[in-house]
Amino acid sequence: LAKTTQPISMDSYEGQEVNITCSHNNIATNDYITWYQQFPSQGPRFIIQGYKTKVTNEVASLFIPADRKSSTLSLPRVSLSDTAVYYCLVGDQAGTALIFGKGTTLSVSS
Amino acid sequence: DAGVIQSPRHEVTEMGQEVTLRCKPISGHNSLFWYRQTMMRGLELLIYFNNNVPIDDSGMPEDRFSAKMPNASFSTLKIQPSEPRDSAVYFCASSLRSRSGHNEQFFGPGTRLTVL
Numbered sequence: 352l353a354k355t356t357q358p359i360s361m362d363s364y365e366g367q368e369v370n371i372t373c374s375h376n377n378i379a380t381n382d383y384i385t386w387y388q389q390f391p392s393q394g395p396r397f398i399i400q401g402y403k404t405k406v407t408n409e410v411a412s413l414f415i416p417a418d419r420k421s422s423t424l425s426l427p428r429v430s431l432s433d434t435a436v437y438y439c440l441v442g443d444q445a446g447t448a449l450i451f452g453k454g455t456t457l458s459v460s461s
Numbered sequence: 462d463a464g465v466i467q468s469p470r471h472e473v474t475e476m477g478q479e480v481t482l483r484c485k486p487i488s489g490h491n492s493l494f495w496y497r498q499t500m501m502r503g504l505e506l507l508i509y510f511n512n513n514v515p516i517d518d519s520g521m522p523e524d525r526f527s528a529k530m531p532n533a534s535f536s537t538l539k540i541q542p543s544e545p546r547d548s549a550v551y552f553c554a555s556s557l558r559s560r561s562g563h564n565e566q567f568f569g570p571g572t573r574l575t576v577l
Contacts, residue, residue: 387566394465394552394568395504438504449566451496453503 355439360456369426371455373439376420381443384415384422387451389436395451398437399424426457434459465569467553473575479541482572485534486555494566495528495538496552504552510536511558543576550574 356374363369375384383402387395399406401413401422412425426433438454466485474480486493494509508518513530521528525544530536540547550573554566 389504392571394554394571395566396568397565400565450506451504 354450355441355452357437357439357455359453360458362458362460363429365430365459365461366428369429369433369457369459371424371426371437371439371457372421373424374421375439375441378419378441379443382441383443384413384419385440385442385449386411386413386424387438387440387454389438389454391435395436395438429457429459431459431461433457465553465555465567467551467569467572469572470570471573471575473577474543475577476544477542478576479539480543480547480574480576482538482551482553482574484536484538484553484569486536486553487567488534490555490557490567491533492556492558492564493530493536494554494556495536496554497549498552498571499549507538540574543574545576548574548576 383400385400386398388398389395399408399411399413401415403415406413414423434457436454436456438451440449442449465487468483472480492511495507496504497507498504505520507520508528509516510530513533526540528538550571552568552571554568556564556566558564
């Protein structure tokens, strides 16, 4: 399984755009990049997934450069409710287990 | 669907006692995962099943931990005997394994275990 590296923590203010970058230098050809979000006292929940270029949904955007060795989760105009831990994971389509690790703790202040 | 159901939500026990955590996955899902989360180690995968068969249990910390999935709608994680260092939040997750697309995992609310 490809290993990922992401910042331990980030701080932001309401209304700002937040970009969390994840490194995955040994990503395999069949691997997808997936991000999960975890609020306190809850289990993680799926945010977004991509293979290359850009993916956007109602919650976030995911930018993946051509070499796929990194990816950036972009949260537009964050609010206090976006305070959570964000996990970057890499794995193939077959559903093999993903490694969550410690993620990035995002703190949004007013 | 009610989502992934875990019980109990909280468990306090004394060192040496047996602890059994229970999980009911989402109906129709064929993969089930047990995780443990602590501040020090983050979210760790303990074991996962596909079609009720254990596929990878390399994350199970010791022989004191065991997991079973007797059918598609029920799984247990047992710790015997329990130790204070087992205190953590234990999550169960399920997914529908398919050949295309991401196998999104749906997590339960977790069981907070405290071993005194």
